[in-house]
Amino acid sequence: MAGLTEHPVLGITDIKEESNENKATDKVVREEEGEKEMALIAGNSIHRSGSRPQLDLSGAAIQGNFEEKDPTILLPNQSDDISHLALDIGGSLIKLVYFSRHADRSSHDKRKMSIKERLGLLNGNRRSYPILGGRLHFVKFETNKINECLDFISSKQLHRGGMDSRSWHPEAPANENALIKATGGGAYKFADLFKERLGVSLDKEDEMDCLVAGANFLLKAIRHEAFTHIEGRKEFVQIDHNDLFPYLLVNIGSGVSMIKVDGDGKFQRVSGTNVGGGTYWGLGKLLTKCKSFDELLELSQRGDNRTIDMLVGDIYGGMDYNKIGLSASTIASSFGKAISENKELEDYRPEDISLSLLRMISYNIGQIAYLNALRFGLKRIFFGGFFIRGHAYTMDTISFAVHFWSKGDAQAMFLRHEGFLGALGAFMSYEKHGLDDLMVHQLVERFPMGAPYIGGKIHGPPLGDLNEKISWMEKFVQKGTEITAPVPMAPPGTTGLGGFEVPSSKGHSLRSDASALNVGVLHLVPTLEVFPILADSKTYEPNTIDLADHSELEYWFTVLSEHLPDLVDKAVASEGGTDDAKRRGDAFARAFSAHLARLMEEPTAYGKLGLANLLELREECLREFQFVDAYRSIKQRENEASLAVLPDLLMELDSMSEETRLLTLIEGVLAANIFDWGSRACVDLYHKGTIIEIYRMSRKKMQRPWRVDDFDTFKGRMLGSGDKMPHPHKRALLFVDNSGADIVLGMLPLARELLRRGTEVVLVANSLPALNDVTAMELPDIVAEAAKHCDILRRAAEAGGLLVDAMINIQDGSKEKPPSVPLMVVENGCGSPCIDLRQVSSELAAAAKDADLIILEGMGRALHTNFNARFKCDALKLAMVKNQRLAEKLIKGNIYDCVCRYEPSS
């Protein structure tokens, strides 16, 4: 047996593997006994290290009788401090925007302090007043139910954290001078009621000022805010901040305002019309006896306006009026047919009336908007206000009118936060809350678990805990609630020349609250930054796979759905397999499936959708149900097994020539990237062999050339050619991926080689767990273990401040050795298997400034995202492709092919 240890790692025997595996199994059992405590520790550490906040963790439930059709959903989703609330009280609806602060989760652990010190981050605070992380919430109520709104504010104590008349004191209790920013006519009309019921005064802001401030904020700060909607197709528009003005803002509320916007605070109300949302709802109510706006809109989906509108063909005996370009199906006169027939109101279908009315009003507004755009030579028209309600037919009609009358010269665009412009503007008008110059990279939009479901009004007093949230999920499933699109997506070609065919609807029910369902909670993370060494951050797109292609979306939907049972198993086991964990696991699976189903139906429901978003959504969902680290024990087991063979591997590497070693190291990274618990194919593999067996098998397959093979160029940069030794890189950022062999036998040995060559190494790891990815919190311990067997790693880790505690007892002659370049660990700011480099932690951004080499490793970070990313410095992308379809699509290869893409800085 003793002889076995002499086998090199690349050919290690099965017997040794067995013993490792057994050890690992024992360990799992022991771990599960101590699970609860572990969970707490992990939970804490996440709070400390996570730059991206987690989803709202408090409860949500159906209020009252959940048998009713559109029950009110309570999504109280936060228990944080409320620091600001602003209102827009309109003729039809009250809009609320409020900000809830996160607890201060800034970390003081030693690793972070030392990294911060090293990167000069400790006293670089740019602001003189506090700006903390938090979330912006959007809620609306009907104005005639103002009491519900007051109850909501009061139950959540939204009015308590506001400003007093002098300055921002979030901790101060509500006082006599409490002021809440409010706009809209109701700010005047209901001022006394607010004083009486809540003891607060409304600080009135001009409505037009607010609309413009809100629109400008959204267009600048939210990435996928504006979109076009033409013939059923929604397309997000990337707005260039430097080329935003001038534009025409058309706010369709009860009435309509048209505002020419020339800059921040620079605008003029140039027109308006009294035929607006109130007209549609008011007339519609009288004519159809509908009880709610949504009911009216829903009716229109089944309507046929030809029964009531007078068409050109009706006048011209079925013929087109070609001379002036009007087809027979063009509406000549809305409701015109009603005059010529001997019919009463009852003889018309309410569905047809609603559609005719909707079309008439939308078209009219589109036309007037165009005329005003023409007056001022404006090409872009943004439409807001709750009349639009994300409704496909409304948007198509408006777009059609603008396109038709401008002959394609002007463009109609819509806003995801359509109805909240005024409320947001009022919110922005608070002085010195520090939110006015928010940048797009500081906002992360999250869709909580209720988002995919049909619901009534989204409001109510806060419920408390996770348990209530789970039962909310269970009730929805019991009820068999159908997930329907918020609005029917009209198939292409529903609009003709000036005339409209019957809109085709997918279902008969309309999602009842578009505002809360299409708009997520905006998480503000002031510490996020744009990765500074992107070659061009403006054109950077993280996703390689665009899910706009429906077959692509279907494929990934199936992959993620099929992976779900296994993931739930792991997640439940990670929480001790208790009944409570099982219940949470079920609820998680339901919530995630619901999100997937929702997105299948309307891929743009949560903004522009890429594969990275889906993978991140899955992790967010797990966290929402308090699965802090589903793969914890798997990660630990694989780390241990790999650390056990690391010394042998290092010895082998050291016996090689420089050139062979470099190749072996890159091979090692690629081979070890096979340990990916997110890949279906790999998980199947793991049932067939032990960790080391698979690792060895994977290495054996490393035949060059790889499918993408730039190794020789990379080698040229590293080792030079002939006698000339190239200068080493100054600092390398290694974006690491999975735990176990991937980090221990793949990336760490590569890091060691760079250190040996005099390059500083920054290991960049996730802030929060995702699948079996190694986190920044876990890495120092792994490095410490590895460093026990390696001088280079140990000295570098000490120099980088990584080994503060762990190495204290290890004494040897290292003091005589020359000081080493540092090895550091920084968190990347995310908790996903992919990475969006527009939003990284400030410590990563700081570390990146001196980097001249980036190594991105793994499928998530180097292929699904960033495959096409360009950097200001040298970049190496290393991954094994563990999915057949991706291999075919991206590299015209096969599953388990490898990518070694090297792109020197240009």
Ligand SMILES: Nc1ncnc2c1ncn2[C@@H]1O[C@H](COP(=O)(O)OP(=O)(O)O)[C@@H](O)[C@H]1O
């Ligand atoms: N749930 C709803 N209840 C009433 N009206 C709604 C609803 N959803 C959308 N609407 C439409 O939105 C219009 C109000 O839009 P909004 O932008 O809130 O304007 P206002 O500030 O005038 O209330 C209504 O007149 C109606 O056409």
Ligand SMILES: CC(C)(COP(=O)(O)O)[C@@H](O)C(=O)NCCC(=O)O
């Ligand atoms: C989630 C992942 C990107 C993680 O890959 P990694 O970055 O660890 O190499 C990958 O496992 C993946 O794309 N999985 C889904 C595809 C599949 O099951 O085939």
Ligand SMILES: [Mn+2]
């Ligand atoms: Mn991974």
